[in-house]
Every structure is written in C-alpha cells, then in structure tokens.
Amino acid sequence: MNTLLILIPIALMLGCGWLIAFLWSLKSKQYEDLDGAAWRILDDDDDKPAGR
Secondary structure, three states: OHHHHHHHHHHHHHHHHHHHHHHHHOOOOOOHHHHHHHHHHHOOOOOOOOOO
C-alpha cells in the first residue's frame, strides 16, 4: 500500500509533464508542415550556386 502512495503521484506527474510537452509542441506549430521535410530530402539543390 505504501508503494501506491509513491507510484500514483509519480505517474500523475509524468502524465502531466507529457501533456504539457505535447501542448507546447502544438502551440509552437511543430506539426504544421509534415510533408515539407520529406520533400526537402528529395531536393537536389542543382539550381543554386555552390557557396565557397
């Protein structure tokens, strides 16, 4: 029984922490452009001059 008194608050704190992190990622627009990274990988950058 004493173990539950420790584990339940820890589980609630971890759950709240993950929820706060997820809401922060939504607020900072982390999920706005999901296809952009996939298309940037395929871009060759041939039309741009090489910077030296």
